[in-house]
Amino acid sequence: MTLDTETAQRQVLDAADALFYERGVQAVGMDAIRSASGVSLKRLYQLFPSKDRLIEAYLDRRDQLWKSMLAEHVDAATDPRERILAVFEFLHTWFLQRDYRGCAFINSFGELGTVSPRVAELAMQHKEGFRQALGELAAAAGAPDPDRLADHLILLSEGAITRSAISGTADPATRAREAAVLLLDASLPA
Structure with missing residues (x-):
């Protein structure tokens, strides 16, 4: 039985994402993607003509998943300050996932950033998108310099992501949230 394009693509991306x-x-x-997805190698290359294209699709998919999970947490809060702190609650939830291995963009950049300009570009776009989202949250909370606050918040977030991946614990999200509270107290109008 031949899979329709959408189903085959989803199966390949599911396998690529996990592996x-x-x-x-x-x-x-x-070959490992073929085995895990159940899609023939010929069909796999029809869908993704190169491994580079598959890696790009994997990172695009991860970007959409990240944005969706982050928005779900942030949108659950109504107070502008609490919306910022919800970012760190999202990180804590993410770090508790059984398969947590850090940020796919940092990991991919570490492996391919010097030899794949496209991977480097996708990683930069993802991180800049996160920084912009933090800037929007900071502006909504009334920060006098939302870009500067976003720069501080992303350093806390990215540090927590990396530290959690290395330590295997969700504690860095808690510590980053505590630091964010101090930062917000110092940065936001009373």
């Missing part, structure tokens, strides 16, 4: 995130993009070959 790339768990093992790294360089360690996983197209």
Whole structure:
């Protein structure tokens, strides 16, 4: 039975997502993706003519997932200050996921950033999108310099992401939230 394009693409991306995130993009070959997805190698290359294209699709998908999960947490809060702190609550929830291996963009950039300008670009776009989202939250909370506050908040967030991946604990999100509270107290109007 031949899978429709949408189903085959989803199965390939599901397999790529799981394998790339768990093992790294360089360690996983197209044969492993074929085996895990159940999609023939010929069909796999019809859908994604190169591994580079598959990596790009994987990162695009991760970006959409990240934005969706972040928005879900932030949108649950109504107070502008609490919306900022919800970012750190989201991080804590994410870090508790059984398969948490850090940020797919940082991981991919670490593996391919110097040899793949496209991976480097996608990582930069993802991180800049996160910084912009933090800037919007800071502006909504009345920060006199929302861009500067966003720069501070992203350093806390990214530090927590990396520290959690290395330590294997969600505690860095809690510590980053505590630091964010101090930062907001110092940065936002009373």
